[in-house]
Amino acid sequence: MIVSLYSTKGGCGKSTLAVCLAAYWSQSRKTVLLDADPQASLSLCREEVLHVPVLQDTSKGIGKTIAKLAAEYERVVVDTAGYRRRKNTEALVHSDFVLIPCKPSPFDVREALEAVEVLRDIAGSKERKGAPLRYAIVLTMAQRTAVSARFREELEASGAPFMSAQIGQRVAFVETPTAGFPPEGSVAALEVELLAREIKRRLKA
Numbered sequence: 001m002i003v004s005l006y007s008t009k010g011g012c013g014k015s016t017l018a019v020c021l022a023a024y025w026s027q028s029r030k031t032v033l034l035d036a037d038p039q040a041s042l043s044l045c046r047e048e049v050l051h052v053p054v055l056q057d058t059s060k061g062i063g064k065t066i067a068k069l070a071a072e073y074e075r076v077v078v079d080t081a082g083y084r085r086r087k088n089t090e091a092l093v094h095s096d097f098v099l100i101p102c103k104p105s106p107f108d109v110r111e112a113l114e115a116v117e118v119l120r121d122i123a124g125s126k127e128r129k130g131a132p133l134r135y136a137i138v139l140t141m142a143q144r145t146a147v148s149a150r151f152r153e154e155l156e157a158s159g160a161p162f163m164s165a166q167i168g169q170r171v172a173f174v175e176t177p178t179a180g181f182p183p184e185g186s187v188a189a190l191e192v193e194l195l196a197r198e199i200k201r202r203l204k205a
């Protein structure tokens with residue numbers, strides 16, 4: 001199963017969620033995290049606490065890299081760069097599920113909806129050879145405020161695929177790349193678990 005994190009909005013939480021999902025899956029599945037962003041944010045990750053190999057993609061053809069990894073690992077999590085580039089498109093073409101993180105802000109919502117358009121085109125492209133491509137927006141860095149609730153409603157009403165699971169604004173997520181997956185039973189751990197389960201459910205649907 002290949003899950004990519006995508007949005008052309010910088011700083012919306014792609015890398016953080018990629019790390020969290022990979023660390024969560026690594027508890028029960030053979031998992032690898034592929035950094036497709038030349039910014040190489042994931043080089044800060046401490047593999048020994050995440051229990052996930054973190055690879056930097058420097059290849060010309062990321063599609064081949066992903067296919068090779070998918071033959072070896074049960075879960076491949078791909079973090080993409082927060083701007084338009086060919087490598088992103090290639091990574092998306094080779095994904096089973098694409099998660100689009102979106103902060104509760106008008107700028108993020110606009111970019112997330114644009115990302116949905118990009119994915120709709122890719123899903124219907126010849127390159128997919130009829131294979132289904134699932135994707136959905138996830139509200140992240142949400143707070144218990146009226147503003148967060150309003151953006152959630154707006155995204156739900158947009159008609160774009162939208163995850164029920166949401167990720168809160170939490171220090172635990174800032175610390176995950178260097179401290180490891182949040183402690184069992186914590187709200188942060190539960191949020192990631194619910195997100196991961198929903199991805200699986202949507203892939204089966």
Ligand SMILES: Nc1ncnc2c1ncn2[C@@H]1O[C@H](COP(=O)(O)OP(=O)(O)OP(=O)(O)O)[C@@H](O)[C@H]1O
Pocket residue numbers: 009010011012013014015016017037039041080081082140141142167168169170171173174
């Ligand atoms: N759920 C969260 N709660 C609190 N802080 C968060 C959360 N998710 C991300 N952050 C913080 O927000 C900032 C941006 O997150 P991140 O680097 O994951 O975004 P990105 O989309 O990968 O950015 P870029 O487009 O630059 O690659 C980081 O400082 C990160 O620690």
Ligand SMILES: [Mg+2]
Pocket residue numbers: 014015016037041079080082
């Ligand atoms: Mg990033």
